[in-house]
Amino acid sequence: MNEIALLIAATLAAxxxxxxxxxxxxxxxxxxxxxxxxxxxxxxxxxxxxxAAFLTGSEWVGFAAGAVAGAAAASIFGWLALxxxxxxxxxxxxxxxxGAGFSAFVGTGFVGKNLERTAVAGxxxxxxxxxxxxxxxxxxxxxxxxxxxxxxxxxxFYRTRAGLVLRSVGESPESAHAxxxxxxxxxxxxxxxxxxxxxxxxxxxxxxxAPMWVEGMIAGRGWIALALTVFATWRPARVLxxxxxxxxxxxxxxxxxxxxxxxxxxxxxxxxxxxxxxVLVLISRDPLWIRLNMPAxxxxxxHPGS
Amino acid sequence: MIRLEARPxxxxxxxxxxxxxxxxxxxxxAAALFALLGKDPVRGLEIFLVKPWSGARALTELGLKATxxxxxxxxxxxxxxxxxxxxxxxxxxxxxxxxxxxxALVVTANQxxxxxxxxxxxxxxxxxxxxxxxxxxxAFLRDRFNANxxxxxxxxxxxxxxxxxxxxxxxWKDPKGFNFPQTMNFADGTxxxxxxxxxxxxxxxxxxxxxxxxxxxxxxxxxRGMQLLVGGPAPAAARYAGxxxxxxxxxxxxxxxxxxxxxxxxxxxxxxxQLTPHVSQGYGFAAIIVAFVGRLDPLGxxxxxxxxxxxxxxxxxxxxxxxxxxxxxxxxxxxxLLSLLGCDTLIQYRPRWGRR
Numbered sequence: 234m235n236e237i238a239l240l241i242a243a244t245l246a247a248x249x250x251x252x253x254x255x256x257x258x259x260x261x262x263x264x265x266x267x268x269x270x271x272x273x274x275x276x277x278x279x280x281x282x283x284x285a286a287f288l289t290g291s292e293w294v295g296f297a298a299g300a301v302a303g304a305a306a307a308s309i310f311g312w313l314a315l316x317x318x319x320x321x322x323x324x325x326x327x328x329x330x331x332g333a334g335f336s337a338f339v340g341t342g343f344v345g346k347n348l349e350r351t352a353v354a355g356x357x358x359x360x361x362x363x364x365x366x367x368x369x370x371x372x373x374x375x376x377x378x379x380x381x382x383x384x385x386x387x388x389x390f391y392r393t394r395a396g397l398v399l400r401s402v403g404e405s406p407e408s409a410h411a412x413x414x415x416x417x418x419x420x421x422x423x424x425x426x427x428x429x430x431x432x433x434x435x436x437x438x439x440x441x442x443a444p445m446w447v448e449g450m451i452a453g454r455g456w457i458a459l460a461l462t463v464f465a466t467w468r469p470a471r472v473l474x475x476x477x478x479x480x481x482x483x484x485x486x487x488x489x490x491x492x493x494x495x496x497x498x499x500x501x502x503x504x505x506x507x508x509x510x511x512v513l514v515l516i517s518r519d520p521l522w523i524r525l526n527m528p529a530x531x532x533x534x535x536h537p538g539s
Numbered sequence: 540m541i542r543l544e545a546r547p548x549x550x551x552x553x554x555x556x557x558x559x560x561x562x563x564x565x566x567x568x569a570a571a572l573f574a575l576l577g578k579d580p581v582r583g584l585e586i587f588l589v590k591p592w593s594g595a596r597a598l599t600e601l602g603l604k605a606t607x608x609x610x611x612x613x614x615x616x617x618x619x620x621x622x623x624x625x626x627x628x629x630x631x632x633x634x635x636x637x638x639x640x641x642x643a644l645v646v647t648a649n650q651x652x653x654x655x656x657x658x659x660x661x662x663x664x665x666x667x668x669x670x671x672x673x674x675x676x677x678a679f680l681r682d683r684f685n686a687n688x689x690x691x692x693x694x695x696x697x698x699x700x701x702x703x704x705x706x707x708x709x710x711w712k713d714p715k716g717f718n719f720p721q722t723m724n725f726a727d728g729t730x731x732x733x734x735x736x737x738x739x740x741x742x743x744x745x746x747x748x749x750x751x752x753x754x755x756x757x758x759x760x761x762x763r764g765m766q767l768l769v770g771g772p773a774p775a776a777a778r779y780a781g782x783x784x785x786x787x788x789x790x791x792x793x794x795x796x797x798x799x800x801x802x803x804x805x806x807x808x809x810x811x812x813q814l815t816p817h818v819s820q821g822y823g824f825a826a827i828i829v830a831f832v833g834r835l836d837p838l839g840x841x842x843x844x845x846x847x848x849x850x851x852x853x854x855x856x857x858x859x860x861x862x863x864x865x866x867x868x869x870x871x872x873x874x875x876l877l878s879l880l881g882c883d884t885l886i887q888y889r890p891r892w893g894r895r
Binding site for chain 2: 269309317456500
């Protein structure tokens with residue numbers, strides 16, 4: 234019983250960075266923008282957040298620094314893709330490559346430094362419940378914040394006028410433009426918000442999850458988060474669910490090892506990547522289903538003059 | 540107030556000028572970064588850009604670094620032109636390296652008498668097969684199940700990396716290697732024939748140049764090459780003309796994967812001489828930048844590969860001579876690609892001053 238509770242707890246902890254990044258990318262994509270730079274933004278935010286937390290001693294300063302760094306990295310992408318009309322795929326890819334190099338360069342001085350693990354408070358009252366306490370209520374605050382952000386995004390998308398405008402920009406930027414909405418500014422706002430969330434995700438990885446900085450520590454989570462939005466057919470709650478599913482896969486390897494299952498470590502570590510491929514295959518099998526759910530202008534450059 | 544106005548036709552001038560301006564911008568950023576870090580920018584740039592070109596040994600090292608970049612980028616250029624987004628060349632490189640290294644290991648372990656020239660074609664074939672298998676998975680999943688090839692090819696990079704790690708930590712580990720995660724050193728007969736006596740530069744460089752020339756002929760002088768070229772910018776027209784997009788997907792994935800695999804095999808059997816967990820130094824990803832800077836043109840890729848090879852060696856020199864982290868290479872690579880994309884805007888658009 235206790236083992237299962239710990240497995241659930243570990244799943245939530247491992248799924249949270251994917252959820253945060255996936256939700257950020259969801260906001261991007263609902264506005265019609267694909268940012269393949271997620272991996273790079275997360276890397277830049279991870280090192281910035283770690284540095285800020287290390288120097289100030291406050292993890293929340295670290296998360297804020299991560300959010301700012303993620304948004305700053307996203308602004309490079311947004312400026313190029315939205316105002317200079319560059320190809321979104323190539324630009325995002327460039328940001329990922331730049332982020333890998335930049336984070337390694339900036340982070341050289343922080344390799345080997347350790348943050349003190351702060352005790353997790355959990356939710357008072359609920360944290361001492363049998364089974365449910367250790368499983369659900371002894372998590373880092375960001376785990377709960379991710380759920381709240383999911384709810385907030387769902388409310389924003391489906392219950393507010395601004396959310397409707399954002400989605401219309403993603404479906405038909407020409408119509409939104411004709412109605413007088415500033416398509417590029419709206420998309421830029423979405424790109425910055427997405428970058429900030431990816432940034433918090435990266436900072437969570439280096440400050441809470443690892444907690445340390447090493448080059449390449451994002452380890453493909455940005456790309457998996459991109460796959461998550463497809464898996465979730467661009468719906469907020471499903472992004473969260475998918476993130477926990479992937480978190481569970483990550484944790485399964487540790488669990489199996491604990492059980493003494495004799496599979497080499499490397500094959501276990503392949504699981505998240507292989508499951509991403511499997512999930513993409515399963516979800517993409519029906520092109521019509523994807524086309525019905527995908528924001529119609531996703532990845533397409535919008536030029537207001539034409 | 541500057542606004543961008545679409546040109547009636549793409550500017551040929553800016554198509555050529557854009558990479559040059561982007562490289563110049565990157566050099567400016569580099570100088571500024573050196574100054575910011577308290578280094579003399581002139582000396583910094585000298586070490587970064589001039590030293591890699593100074594002397595015969597330096598030039599052969601430059602060619603050695605450029606070889607995998609050329610091989611990968613020539614294939615990627617073809618794929619990107621056909622609008623096929625294979626960004627997993629790094630994984631295809633690794634699997635090519637694993638198969639090529641495995642072959643060398645078999646020869647070494649069984650003490651099979653072998654000469655370098657006899658082994659060379661086998662090595663190239665093994666690398667090509669390895670790269671094609673890995674690229675073929677992504678092509679198959681795209682073709683059969685419509686799975687996004689960007690994400691699939693990238694996920695397979697991590698899988699290949701872990702697979703290599705398992706091999707060198709496990710079954711292929713050198714029993715006499717003091718438990719280091721590496722294979723035994725390959726026999727001399729499995730090396731790649733040297734181009735210049737006493738230097739590490741090998742015939743793979745010539746092979747890479749031949750691949751570039753061959754690709755240039757294929758793309759610009761054959762009907763099949765033209766089919767692939769049309770499919771990228773104008774898929775509807777290509778369909779109307781009866782050109783198969785499935786064929787474009789498969790052929791570009793297999794060609795780019797095969798070339799990346801050859802690059803991996805040459806790297807493992809050439810300068811490395813054994814398999815370790817760190818076979819690639821990000822060649823497959825750097826090759827994406829090479830392909831774009833080289834205008835997705837095979838001969839352009841050769842020039843761009845020399846630029847990126849300069850950056851790469853310059854980064855190593857910056858580490859040993861200036862005490863800067865060698866990761867600075869990655870920063871400049873990223874800046875180069877981002878500035879290039881920005882400059883490329885001028886190919887399609889003309890800046891106009893003032894309000895409409």
